[in-house]
Amino acid sequence: MTRPRIGVLALQGDVREHSRVLTDMGADVLSVRRPGDLAAVSALVLPGGESSVIDKLSRAFGMREPLRAAIAGGMPVLGTCAGLILLADRLEDGIVGQQTFGGLDVTVRRNAFGSQTESFETDLEVPAVGDPRVKATFIRAPIVSEVGPSAEVIARLADGGVVGVRQGGVMGLSFHPELDGERRFHELLLEAARDA
Numbered sequence: 001m002t003r004p005r006i007g008v009l010a011l012q013g014d015v016r017e018h019s020r021v022l023t024d025m026g027a028d029v030l031s032v033r034r035p036g037d038l039a040a041v042s043a044l045v046l047p048g049g050e051s052s053v054i055d056k057l058s059r060a061f062g063m064r065e066p067l068r069a070a071i072a073g074g075m076p077v078l079g080t081c082a083g084l085i086l087l088a089d090r091l092e093d094g095i096v097g098q099q100t101f102g103g104l105d106v107t108v109r110r111n112a113f114g115s116q117t118e119s120f121e122t123d124l125e126v127p128a129v130g131d132p133r134v135k136a137t138f139i140r141a142p143i144v145s146e147v148g149p150s151a152e153v154i155a156r157l158a159d160g161g162v163v164g165v166r167q168g169g170v171m172g173l174s175f176h177p178e179l180d181g182e183r184r185f186h187e188l189l190l191e192a193a194r195d196a
Contacts, residue, residue, distance in 0.1 A: 004193040007032035007041030009067075011057040013049020013082060017178040021186050035066040043076040043169075043193035045186075046083030048139070048176055051110065052095045054082055064101070071103040076169035076192035078185060084165075084172035085110055085142050092145055103170040105148030106162075112143035112174075124175075126164060128154040129184035136163070136175035136182075143174060169196065 003026055008018045010031035019029045022045070032038050044067075046054075058064045071077055071087070079087040085094075086101050088108035094100075113120070116139065123133040134155070144162035147153055155164025155173065163174035169192040177185045 003028045004043065004190055005030060005041050006189065006193060007038060007044045009044060009046050009054070011061065011063070012053050013047040014176070014178065015047055018045045018047050018080075018186075021178050021183060022190075025183060025186060025190060027190060033061060033063075035062060038063070038066050038070055042196055043189050044070070044078075045189070046077060046079035046086050047178075048081030048083060051082040051085040052098050054086060055098055055100070058101075064099070067101045071101055071170060074169060074196065076189055076196055077103060077171070078189040079172040080176055080178065081139065081141055081174060084108060084144075084174055087170060087172045089148070090146070104165055104167050104172050105150035106144045106165055106172070107146035108142045109145045110142050111140050113138055113141050116140055122157065124155050124157070124163070126155045128166070129188070134177070134182055134184070135180045136177070137179050138163075138175050141174040
């Protein structure tokens, strides 16, 4: 069976961590920086980092419109932390001029849990990936403040806060599974890539 070729958007953020997880899982991983790179992959990871910087760099590198088109066209995508922000159709508190790629019928609020020093870890029940519970690390994380009818909630905090959503082959997480050895979300991405 052919190894799926998965792209990791490599403009800024924790590109290496996602690439390592995917490579360990048997994927052929490509760092995506240009439209030609995007055309060569069957699925994409939007990593954590600084969403406003990734947004600006995507425009500077001519990637914004190709990314929007690929996502709208059904490319499977996993976005973590900043990646979730970039996948949101609506952004509550972006910096002036900040844009997203869209793909998830949600509204997201950036830095919802405060500064870097207020980062935290918790265990989440995520039926979409089964048992055991997911160890989740939140670093200057966003939260989903509104979920539209097209999106499905897949992870919540104990207080009910939405921290994981999916819509078709597009999945967004507030947390960083790639930092905790949690592979099940990447496995869902690989499955979606194979199905596509």
